[in-house]
Amino acid sequence: MSLKSFGAKVFAKHIRKKINIWASNPIKTQEKVFKYLIETAKDTEFGVDHNFQEIQNHADFVKKVPIRDYEQLRPYVDKVVDGDKNILWPGIPLYFAKTSGTTSGSKYIPLTKESIPTHIAAARNAILCYIEETGKSSFVDGKMIFLQGSPELEEKNGIKLGRLSGIVAHYVPKYLQKNRMPSWETNCIEDWETKVDAVVEETVDQNMTVISGIPPWVQMYFEKLQQKTNKDIGDIFKSFELFIYGGVNFQPYKNTFEKLIGRKVAGIELYPASEGFFAFQDRQKEKGMLLQLDSGMFYEFVKADEFFDENPKRLTIGEVETDVNYVMLVSTSAGLWAYNIGDTVQFRSLSPYRVVVSGRIKHFISAFGEHVIGKEVDQALKDGVDATGSLINDFTVAPQVNPNDGSLPYHEWFIEFKETPDDIDALVMAIEKSLRTQNSYYDDLIEGKILSTLKITNVPNGGFQKYMKSVGKLGGQNKLPRLSNDRNIADALTTMIDK
The missing domain is CATH 3.40.50.12780 (ANL, N-terminal domain)
Structure with missing residues (x-):
């Protein structure tokens, strides 16, 4: 010693x-x-x-x-x-x-x-x-x-x-x-x-x-x-x-x-x-x-x-x-x-x-009165990756209030995977189950068909780094917000993904 x-x-x-x-x-x-x-x-x-x-x-x-x-x-x-x-x-x-x-x-x-x-x-x-x-x-x-x-x-x-x-x-x-x-x-x-x-x-x-x-x-x-x-x-x-x-x-x-x-x-x-x-x-x-x-x-x-x-x-x-x-x-x-x-x-x-x-x-989502907080989405994703063995690089969540196809609103999870899971649906259901268990308001909205089941949007590898760089916040002490009550980040990611 x-x-x-x-x-x-x-x-x-x-x-x-x-x-x-x-x-x-x-x-x-x-x-x-x-x-x-x-x-x-x-x-x-x-x-x-x-x-x-x-x-x-x-x-x-x-x-x-x-x-x-x-x-x-x-x-x-x-x-x-x-x-x-x-x-x-x-x-x-x-x-x-x-x-x-x-x-x-x-x-x-x-x-x-x-x-x-x-x-x-x-x-x-x-x-x-x-x-x-x-x-x-x-x-x-x-x-x-x-x-x-x-x-x-x-x-x-x-x-x-x-x-x-x-x-x-x-x-x-x-x-x-x-x-x-x-x-x-x-x-x-x-x-x-x-x-x-x-x-x-x-x-x-x-x-x-x-x-x-x-x-x-x-x-x-x-x-x-x-x-x-x-x-x-x-x-x-x-x-x-x-x-x-x-x-x-x-x-x-x-x-x-x-x-x-x-x-x-x-x-x-x-x-x-x-x-x-x-x-x-x-x-x-x-x-x-x-x-x-x-x-x-x-x-x-x-x-x-x-x-x-x-x-x-x-x-x-x-x-x-x-x-x-x-x-x-x-x-x-x-x-x-x-x-x-x-x-x-x-x-x-x-x-x-x-x-x-x-x-x-x-930083919360309450577009429909659900008041989902950061701790809940962190726990839900942990439960999801534990259940499915998924590996993620980063993520953020936002509400989709007016889907283009006229369907029910939902929470959109933007996830960059280290390896894309074979069964995305299994991950969706595991996250959804955890979130509904943690948040009774969210559960009521799903049960009452005010919201539909969450959807996952796959962000290409390096996508979040590209986004953070575009807003001048790559590295250091900067952190990607886990969730938003608007679609500012979501729309920027969607535009980037569609290019």
Whole structure:
């Protein structure tokens, strides 16, 4: 055992003990975070505007600070972007994480000297929890790759900005620098396809032990490795032990990855975002990811089916229940306040608090009142591929309200298969059965002949990559929406397929 491997085990036990302390005292931990945030920001422009001096508890906070998304917080953010000080948080941010907005072009999410360390610590602690649980640490001596955005940063009014993954790349600990791949030069390549080709060349003959990234983009990397070597990934990288992923539900990709790798590899799921590193999988055999309650973030939760009511009830951590779909709000040490990040979560455990991401509050299908959510389509596809042995690359779902042939409306599933199944109808029926079991509204619409059975449209190989490239979102942290309540993506795919 190397010194680095031994040291990792010792450090892992230390970190696990620290995690257990706050995880076993969740309400007290969140109260402490809440008081710290309010006290620290009370003299900022936002704090003065919302009378932070008068806030003593969560009930006061609810009365004085409304729920906001980026567009609603933007007047304050624009001042920060212009270089003004003490607007949302004392001073100015260290960075802006630049992301794609839906209605306003680019979004600038502040990252402060208080918030940046929480991103770094959470990613590190996810790996340390794996080491502490399994006793395995030899992988720290091998090569590690993190497929991410370019670390090259721009500057705006004295504040550096870039993709979150690129910003975080500047904080890789020195003891991992020699192990980390790809090279800085390759990481700075902007064109994703060119970058992946370069990553393949740099890594194909290396002792890769840890590989991390968003599943569809890692899959692209694996497929290019296979094309180059005609070998399974597990044979190319014989010491490959740990796959770290986030951004999308991994379950629909699981069978495809196991075939690409040729054997099972342990995985760690992460829940990072520009707004905060919210959770990570801390136990291999437990469902859900440990919510980070001691990372400078105060959480509120609103039941998803009440979210668009005039005054939805905002719950704290001590008031949530398992298996309920919640919109998650965060107030952070980066200056976000009662901020709707757009995600919905469900709790799988309350001791400790573990969550799964169930979808996006704006990403659902309810063209007929069915309100199908991301978690349901992910599970339905998993059940379908498990039942039929199908292998998929990617997918998205949209309603077809007015079929050209005058037939009943239906949900259209655009699926790119790694290998086209021999029996598409069997896959259709397996997905349909799962979806009807999960969602009683959808079941009623099928039973009442308001909707017909879902239909699968086969997307040609590479079709989703072609679509993402056409909208400027190929690679990096970009993700294909799993489902839409309109046909914007569906129509673009249909046009592309028909050409």
